[in-house]
Amino acid sequence: MATFGDIGLAAGINILSALVFLIAFAILRLQPFNDRVYFPKWYLKGLRESPTHSGAFVKKIVNLDWRSYIRFLNWVPDALKMPEPELIDHAGLDSAVYLRIYLLGLKIFVPMTLLAWAILVPVNWTNNTLEKSKVTNKLQYSDIDKLSISNVPFGSNRFWAHIVMAYAFTFWACYILRKEYATVTAMRLHFIASERRRPDQFTVLVKNVPLDPDESVSESVEHFFLVNHPDHYLTHQVVFNANKLAQLVKEKQKKQNWLDYYQIKYSRNQSKRLMTKTGFLGLCGEKVDAIDHHTAEIERLSKEIAEETKRVKNDPKSIMPAAFVSFKTRWAAAVCAQTQQSRNPTVWLTEWAPEPRDVYWDNLAIPYVSLSIRRLIVSVAFFFLTFFFMIPITIVQSLANIEDIEKTAPFLKPIIEVPFIKSFIQGFLPGIALKIFLIVLPTILMLMSKFEGFLSISSLERRSAMRYYIFNFVNVFLVSVIAGTALQQLKSFIHKSASTIPTTIGVAIPMKATFFITYIMVDGWAGVAGEILRLKPLIIFHLKNFFLVKTEKDREEAMDPGSIGFDTGEPQIQLYFLLGLVYAVVTPVLLPFILIFFALAYVVFRHQIINVYNQEYESAAAFWPDVHGRIISAMVFSQLILMGLMSTKGAARSTPFLITLPILTIYFHKFCKGRYEPAFIRYPLQEAMMKDTLERAREPNLNLKGYLHDAYIHPVFKYNEYDEDDLTHEKLEQETELVPTKRQSRRNTPVPSKISGGSSPSLPDVQENLQP
């Protein structure tokens, strides 16, 4: 049982490590040679360039300006300074709304914490149940337990305070959730309405085009839409199966990297001829000149790519039964996306086309029947993953048993018997199996979502996030609360009655408060502080920079800005919502720790979003219904748990009062779903019509067909074209894709990089470069 002292010690250690991370970050980020690690976003946007053209060589690597070190914590206000509309403009609505999840946490939990400390803590503290039971039962208890509900005597009338607070917390959370949902909906609608013209506004993705022996897919699509949307159909693009081509391109890139590596090596030491082996991983096979070999390989691949490109474009078999169909107006696209086209509901399926960069190309050709089978397989697989994942890990752990290894492979005995290696195997190997599993878990979940057949990266991430949350809930939360693996729990829950499950969990909840406080400090505080340091990208960037980088373009590619990572980040936040809601009534001591997490994470991720993360797609906050739904489910769970706990505390009379809470909460959820969710799924015709009318008035002679001509071409074809073009062209294209250069407000607001990267050295004024 942890006392205040223990908790204080743990807090001290974690605060210290968090501080170390933060200070290391504050110093590292000021060094110019780390600039591309800590400010990649600005490079990607073309608002910052490598500090090569000014100053001495030393200055390029180390920052010698002592004044900047004084202001080393300036990044915090910098990160907070950028106003939200500008943030949306800078990093997209997804990022801005993602930050609002942390803010939502603060909005919900700050008043809850104050109220809980003002009312519940005194109510709990002024009892002596635990002291008494210490005397009678020799029960161990800690000071923290004295502040929790455990300290209230059996059947006490004081429990009414907890019930009233449960109501107050629920109403407050619902109020804030509703307000937030309304705000996000308004932001989304405004964002969509004020957006520039984008190809996906006019385009619908048509799947499961039925095959016709007399017509090609392209003809079939054209005829169908000319007949059924005669006044609106504009053009369409078929989808090629370019998976093989993409593989070739990837291979070529890899060879190019090696060539670069050898060329740099050669340029540094021209006396030695560099050799490589042609076999597996360059370890065996014939010895050849490295540079010549790779140049030849690249040439061969280029030829193959050209051939494959030709084949894909001409072979009717490489055309998939799907197409991007574009319409003359947004209204018509909205109509086509929302209606059923054909008598048979499994062909001619239409849905909104995702943004071009959001499309997940590999899944476009999955037929309908296969989709539902895939869904079944994935749900069964996920069930087994969640409840049975401990079995293979236990097997691996038992294999890591030293005696067994020595028996099966006696020749390893001398190595293993070295004391250091022995203790390493005994101490770390079992843990490593679990750790490796947890590291690859998001990848496994993402593979599941991909297999399930979602068509856009954003929906893939949303589905993975849901699964990750469920996995966390079962294997982190429940397993921590009740001892035993998830499988054992599942077994015991099946054999328990519906009314005893909340009781079982509810009773265990107050006892685990100290554990979760430590968890929050390790995972939440130190983990978030570690995120800002970006240790892994820092090392990889410098390795790449040293071995591979020849040109500015290479350096750009060596940057790994990363992205928000909705599929892992959001479930983590949700775990804190869950902890906060569950412990708000039971052990209010836990709340301040959660508050610190939310505040710290908000600042850190705001900084990262402004300076680091690259936006991979823009879904216009399509994930909000999921976020909202998960918080609601955490609330309902916490209410059921409280009910279970109360029933063991001799407050059974409270059950009717407490059962009303989840019913009201679920009703609230339904209300929100009906009121706000359609804004995230459908596109109102009124909106579409308004934008169409405006556009027609502004640009009556717009060549929309030309604009949409190659919007939905597989990126691999674009890559090929780029490859032949020069560098500048590519860069310009990227800029026009990402930066709304003609935006009026930009001219009046200060340069964004000055606001958020103010304390960093060598900031070229790129404003002029942007104006064409």
Next chain:
Amino acid sequence: MATFGDIGLAAGINILSALVFLIAFAILRLQPFNDRVYFPKWYLKGLRESPTHSGAFVKKIVNLDWRSYIRFLNWVPDALKMPEPELIDHAGLDSAVYLRIYLLGLKIFVPMTLLAWAILVPVNWTNNTLEKSKVTNKLQYSDIDKLSISNVPFGSNRFWAHIVMAYAFTFWACYILRKEYATVTAMRLHFIASERRRPDQFTVLVKNVPLDPDESVSESVEHFFLVNHPDHYLTHQVVFNANKLAQLVKEKQKKQNWLDYYQIKYSRNQSKRLMTKTGFLGLCGEKVDAIDHHTAEIERLSKEIAEETKRVKNDPKSIMPAAFVSFKTRWAAAVCAQTQQSRNPTVWLTEWAPEPRDVYWDNLAIPYVSLSIRRLIVSVAFFFLTFFFMIPITIVQSLANIEDIEKTAPFLKPIIEVPFIKSFIQGFLPGIALKIFLIVLPTILMLMSKFEGFLSISSLERRSAMRYYIFNFVNVFLVSVIAGTALQQLKSFIHKSASTIPTTIGVAIPMKATFFITYIMVDGWAGVAGEILRLKPLIIFHLKNFFLVKTEKDREEAMDPGSIGFDTGEPQIQLYFLLGLVYAVVTPVLLPFILIFFALAYVVFRHQIINVYNQEYESAAAFWPDVHGRIISAMVFSQLILMGLMSTKGAARSTPFLITLPILTIYFHKFCKGRYEPAFIRYPLQEAMMKDTLERAREPNLNLKGYLHDAYIHPVFKYNEYDEDDLTHEKLEQETELVPTKRQSRRNTPVPSKISGGSSPSLPDVQENLQP
């Protein structure tokens, strides 16, 4: 414990009573004066007229043709003769598909019965578990139990036969269900495609029109749709709040009935002046001349109605914020019905307009927020109704205690002490309270659905059917299987584990087989046979005919053809599906009884649909997804129960095999939902476009606006207009509404009435009348 003898006796009694009903029907239907009771459908369609114009007076009342009595069972082949396409044409798709539910029962259960009797009955019979336990435990058992799973010894390998059969039954049922879903979907689409022009094809119901201070609802609607559907909007009709008007009209009809009654009485005995009292129910108040009084009253009401009509049509407050918006093409209506119109998803809600006669007018003005609250209230109310309905009934029953009555009202003592009355109170009163509740239950459920805010009669009936099924499942099935009221069960289930609930029910299932066999015979056999006799409509018709009927029109109104009654009929069939699926593996003896029910009900309801029931609306089989879903849920339930039963029989190893079954079944349901359900919810654009194109080619100069002009006027306005028109006009209108007189096929097929009413006397050849 019932033996074969007991069951045989019960079967004999029920078969006898069913035969009595059928013979009574066979004789009564041949009497011309019952013609309007047993063949009202033909009168409504105008294909049959009162047998007044030919023959002697006696012949009009009693059928003296002895030959027709010989063929008294001819109605059975007659009912089966009419081919399905003609049935659809005659009684609508709803009726035809409703009959297919009975057929579906036969299709599923005939092979199941054969297989179960061929395999499971021998497997069960050739054990002696029950005989042994009789010796050791003195357990009572019956011959029927020897045929059931109870007779297989604990842990026997013979249970594999049951598991294999469970799989076989599931696959067979799924196969048939899928085929049936496909057929019904095709029928629906074909029906919709081959339908004549109907107003609802062009019309969309717009709800929650936002109120505008500067515009009337009508203007607001017109502007909105002119802006957002500029090329397609045609016209619209606002919805009036005519509830008060409808009440006045109803009152007038009632007074008219009384006037008719007095006039007929007077005409029979002109010597006596008829008096009535003006007060409550004619029991108190001033005495006045009855005919004069009612004539004056009717005049007053006519005036009031005229005034109210005027007020409703001119007062802007009586216009509800809803409208029927019609478009130029079916395509545009399909688009508008399936898309979201406005940014705010709670205003400008669009959905397909129901058929004009299917509209439930009273609910058209319920605002969005109120709707979701109503839904919450109704679901809570339904929960209480299902689980707590026994409480008030028990209270009423305890009030009916003789001693209590005597105590509270001593003056009643002499009456109550009469032996006959005493035994009546003691024997019947407690049961009557329950019986009355069960009789009014469908009405209560319908009121709930109405309160919930559904907009069409068909959807009201569908929702009521769902609730009625759940109520039956809990209070008829579960309560019969496990003793105790639903409330007691709910309590015990909450405190039991998820895995013991199927066990509890599963163990009780085989023991209740004889009870359910008796239930099937009483409710299924005799009940269905009673349905064809139509005792209540028969009596009421003759009473009305004697007291009220003056003209042919009155006689027409005195007919009460009734309708299928989907809200009570379908849940009853579903109970038999449930019984059949649950007992198929456990006690196959029950299956033949269910087969007889399905066969008998099919014949009886086919006859009733052809000759009696009036079609109140046409939803084009929109109820099929519900029917399918309920059979699936019965299957899943039966599989879980079997699993519970097996686990107590020492066949726990079978659990993994049995748990796969519900998963596969649910997956099958999802597949069907995705594959077929859209045909019942959405309207494909391809279909709409095809019909539009055809129509444009056939009738290029169609005045659609004129056609749609008053399609969606509140029926009360129509009634007023009819009232002023003459009878013939009304009749003609009705005909054109119901009978597609110009249908080509009719000329080639024989007269329908000859097929189905062949054995009835005096059939006027109306074919000539139909040709204009």
